[in-house]
Amino acid sequence: MPHEVLLDVSDLPPPEPLEQTLDAAEALKPGxxxxxxxxxxxxxxxGNLDNNHFNYFQRPGLTSAVEVFIWRENDTEAETAVQLIIGEAIDTSR
Amino acid sequence: MRADLSLQQAPPFSVPARFLVSAPFFGLLAALILLWYGPEMISHRWSPEVLAVTHFLTLGFLTMSMLGAMMQLMPVLMGMVFPRAVLFSGIIHTPLFAGILCLGLAWLMQIDLLFIVALVLLGFSFSLFIVLTADRLLRSANRHATRSMMLLALLALFFTTCLGIYLAMGHGTETVPLARQLTDLHLSWGLLGWVLLLISAVAYQVVPMFQITDEYPVIVQRWLGWLIFIALLSLSLTYLWPLEIVKTISTIVLASCLLTFALSTLWLLHKRRRLLADITMRFWQLAMSCLLLLTSVWGIATLIHADLPAFLLGVLMIHGFAMSTINGMMYKIIPFIIWLHLSVHNKNLRGRGERSSQVNVPHMRKIIPEAAALWQFRFHLLSLVLLLLATIWPLWFFYPAALLFAIAQAFLLFNLLKSVRFYNKKLAELSTFI
Structure with missing residues (x-):
């Protein structure tokens, strides 16, 4: 099973990016x-990710202005996969 | 299954709604005054009816909706929280609403005492809003250009208010002389300072966000507001030290800023990522075209020393640019906050395991139907064209223009009230479960 689920909301008007991102986050499987x-x-x-127990990391994107990595709290496999991509330890102590 | 939504710092629905719904009420009132008094009222610039209509539009429509939009957008866009937002908005809105009515009636009925009542109410409302909002902005960690632009806009509102109070005292008391020579300065700070600075500050955020465009050029975001503000300060100083060269340079700078803002907005909209045009985009395009036309007409008339019809630039600036922009933004802001609040109420039900009690939250575009907004836009556009013609041929076009203007404002009021009713209905359905 691939680790990454890709979602491009660059061309969507509000509130669709927020709705679709929260829907996609909720559909994430372990890892x-x-x-x-x-x-x-x-x-x-x-703030919505915090409330729903997701961790996240934002950085300037390669193909878009911004990219955000989102995974469930306590999902160490997913967190490790994100760390491998961004090449640094992630501080999730918000 | 969907993750939950939170309101974050967004204020309760009633906070922005009371301001936004009040705006077309004053627009309609202004249109009815035009219809009642007829074309004779625009025979000269200083007629009391003209002053009443102008203030119903600039204070009642523009400023009223701008304060409401600020209370909604500042928490969401900039992470700032107004403490006790419902109480704060009530304390600002009530004297503002009453003060605008008193000011208009003071001119229409020629009651001097009403000028004093109006300036006390408006002075209180604006002082409180300026002090508390500036305090929040100065404490904010947000460093987006919108923050400094909003601070400059508030400062411009402060200067406009001070000049306005002084002028109103000239109308309402015998101890203070009526300083008509300050009127142009009052309206420059009001329209080019407060209105233009705030609209551009908000445009930097909402045009890319809602119209799916690129960001405004950094140089525009960083310097445009400061240039406008400095040019207005320089113009003000020429009232104390009449230096023609300073006045000329300030005017050129202001005209260049208007052109830059209008052209960059039109360019961004032309190059937008999503080709589907919505009603708000039509309003933006109309508003920016008016700003271009205004600057061109103003510039050409100044160069060739030609006299323009007295109300041409005023109609282009107030109705064509400012009201069009705000009218368009209302069609985004109101549906968005209704969607947001209903979604959060649904979330509360889910949190209590009562999924079957959720209400259906429609798509944002369905909350104010596109067809209703489009028809209102058509009436707005037609009323603008007729009002412009009425500034040249009042006897032919004044009444049709005023009638169309009244229909456009009544239609906007109807669309907004219908969306508020829809929200209250859905909320009532939810309240039985929450």
């Missing part, structure tokens, strides 16, 4: 992470 591509900082996403 999977979501790689969400967006044209701008998702201003209401992170």
């Amino acid at each position: 999977q992470y979501l790689r969400m591509l967006h044209r701008r900082d998702p201003c209401m996403l992170f």
Whole structure:
């Protein structure tokens, strides 16, 4: 089973990026992470991810302005997969 | 299964709604005054009816909706929280609403005491809003250009208010002389400072977000607001030290800023990623075209020393640019906050394991139907064209223009009230379970 679930919301108007990202995050299976591509900082996403027990990491994207990696709290397999991609340890102590 | 939504810092629905719904009420009132008094009222610039209509539009429509939009957007876009938002918005909205009515009635009925009541109410409302909002903005960790632009806009509102209070005292008391020479400065700070600065500050965020465009160029975001503000300050100083060269340079800078903002917005919209046009985009395009036309007409008339019809630039700026922009943004802001609040209420039910009690939250585009918004846009556009013609041939076009303007404002009020009713209905369905 591939680790990555890719979701490109770059061309969607609000609130579709938020809705689709939360839907896709909820559908993640153990070991999977979501790689969400967006044209701008998702201003209401992170608080919602916190409330729903997801971890995340945002960085400038390669093909989009922003990319956000999202995985379930305590899913160490998914977190390790994200670490391998971004090449650094992730601070999830928010 | 869906993850839950949270309101984050978004204020309760009633906070922005009371301001946004009040705006077309004043727009309609202005249109009815035009119809009642007829074309004679625009025979000269200083007629009391013209001053009443102008303030119903600039304070009642523009400022009213801009304060409501700020209270909604600042928490969501910039992470700032207004403490006790419902109480705060009530304390701002009530004297603002009453103050605008008193100011208009003071001119229409020629009651001096009403000027004093109006300036106390408006002075209180604006001072409180400016102080508390500036305090929140200064404390905010957000460093987006929108923050500094909003601070400059608030400062411009402060200067506009001070000049306005002084002018109103000239109307309402015998101890203070009526300083008509300050009127142009008052309207420059109001329209080019407060209105233009705030609209551009918000545009930097909402145009890329809702119209799916690239970001505004960094140089525009960083410097445009400062240039406008400095040019307005320089213009103000020429009232104390009349230096023609400073006045000329300031005017050129202001005109260049208007052109830059209008052209960059039109360019972004032209190059948008999503080709599907929505109603808000039509309003943006109309508003920016008016800004271009305004600047061109103003520039050409200044160069060739031609006299323009007295109200041409005012109609282009207030109705064509500012009201079009705000009207368009209302069709995004209201459906978005209704969607957000209903989704959060649904979430509360899910959190309590009562999924069967959830209400159906429609897509944002369905909350105010596209067809209703499109018809309202058509009436708005037609009223603008007729109002422009009425500034040149008032006897032919004044009444049709005023009638179309009244229909456009009544239609907007109807669309907004219908969406609020829809929200209340859904909320009532939910309340039986929450």
